[in-house]
Amino acid sequence: MRIAQTTYSTKPRGGVVHTLALAEALAARGHQVTVWTLGRGGDDAFFRPVDPAVEVRVVPFAARDDESVGDRIERSIQTMTAAFDPSGYDVVHAQDCISANAVGPCVRTVHHLDEFTTPRLVECHERAITDPIARLCVSRAVAQEVHDGYGLRPTVIPNGVDSARFARAAGPDGADARTRWRTELGDYVLALGGIEPRKGSIDLLEAFALLCADHPDLRLVLGGGETLFDYRPYRARFDQRCAELGIDPIVLGTLADDDVPALVAAAAVLGFVSTKEGFGLAAMEALAAGVPVVARDLPVTREVFGDAVVYASDVPQIAAALAAALDGAGQDGAAGRELAARHSWTAAAAAHERFYEHVVRAGGDDGQQIDLTDRERARRRSSPAHRG
Structure with missing residues (x-):
């Protein structure tokens, strides 16, 4: 098949990581895959x-400093629409709201549902769910949210994870890189994804402050954070709480891709306390590296991680779970590594391939979940209609 994967950015956000890994796994299966994206800030x-x-x-x-978030999103859609030609593809697969609005009839992966307050962004978000010819989610929890909100039943294909890459970073071959991070940062609690409301950054900061009496040399490290949205008011509140609590976190910002596995593998624990997630790729990568994870207790984290992480619902619980992880209690590293290893991009690509076959043949999913089992695929192939 000729497949276009479309995404809104070149930066290392979860949906972009997903787009590239899926594209490469589909190409390895013999498909002709093109990834389309917007080159923000001069990226090529x-x-x-x-x-x-x-x-x-x-x-x-091009960047415009005086542009509102809404104007930036609308200009992003217009720019992609003007450049993208769908005629050369059997499947167009949009991985986010912007590209789903830009590329015409498409498959859409709804990684998570956003919450907007301005009418034009609410409309943009809803069109990106209702207008595609077929829908996917990376977890049953998000698929249920889509059904509850829109009456649609997306098909679920879980994320893959490059577990071998993070396992290597935790092994003998990654020892020097881990030592470099620990020399620079000391012992640290790590959070990835930047400082923003959805990541629960202030809750993690408050919980970390409760640890300091018993762990005075521990540092809080935050990495990543590239985003389209304006979180400056939230960042100002975060900085204010840092000053009030006497905490001086290390904010690394956007990281070089090669630096991430060792940074994760060298952490004492990963704080994954997002208030909303679609899957939890960063947490799965940490498990692949044998690093304990403290996760917000959400339906999606329960679904994806089962007993492989420790759950917490509020600041005191987050602090207690972090303390237990630092003391080596409550998590089975082997179980986490096994869970991560089961989520391969090869398997995800095979499931997408089956989904695309159905969409191409039927012209969409009619708002209903598609059966992707091998048994169903064999039944379709043996049917008189399929044989023609």
């Missing part, structure tokens, strides 16, 4: 090298 390539088997098309997108 993604945050990491992409397998040469995947074609990359970066559409220039």
